[in-house]
């Protein structure tokens with residue numbers, strides 16, 4: 001059951017718009033996902049289709065489809081706001097595409113860009129591309145860093161990015177072992193060191209990987225406290241959808257004994 005404290009959650013990472021990527025497969029499925037989200041205490045979602053280098057999805061198309069979906073939800077009486085966004089795969093030409101207006105920012109605020117890392121090792125150009133995006137006026141939000149191999153092996157890669165003013169989004173399912181023990185372990189480690197500022201579902205379907213945040217918020221509350229859960233699931237996502245720049249809670253570097261424990265624990269996990 002959703003705890004009353006978690007009313008008004010905002011999910012900034014969902015694949016709820018149908019037939020754009022590997023998310024919802026039909027309008028019916030998208031509506032079912034929205035109904036589940038509203039029931040879970042989610043007030044708004046950002047639709048973030050996968051954007052790869054060769055993609056043909058334009059910001060205009062995402063905005064139009066978002067409006068179409070909102071009209072459908074309003075007609076069905078489902079109380080959920082849908083905002084346009086994108087999950088942009090890391091690529092060397094991202095700064096060029098940003099300059100050309102080809103990248104959809106979260107909630108169309110022009111401020112926050114959700115960036116997805118590859119699941120393997122980070123490419124050599126990573127820091128340069130992220131820096132150039134910042135120089136171009138957007139704040140990169142790293143999508144589910146706990147699922148990236150470079151971050152898993154050296155979480156301070158993420159610490160350095162957060163120190164430079166970027167943010168990171170934790171996926172709820174990672175905390176509950178849905179992506180394996182290494183991802184779960186890394187997710188909890190990042191959370192405990194304030195290296196993630198947003199909780200999102202990364203919901204893809206109506207039957208599994210759903211657009212839900214209630215249980216995951218409860219897990220965050222158990223691991224990091226109720227205040228942290230409210231920050232990650234309600235307050236920070238709201239600031240992001242409003243395009244407001246904010247100071248995140250100070251992150252902690254993983255060093256000394258905790259760094260050693262991390263290396264040993266991580267190696268022991270499969």
Ligand SMILES: [Fe+2]
Pocket residue numbers: 013015087202
């Ligand atoms: Fe995603």
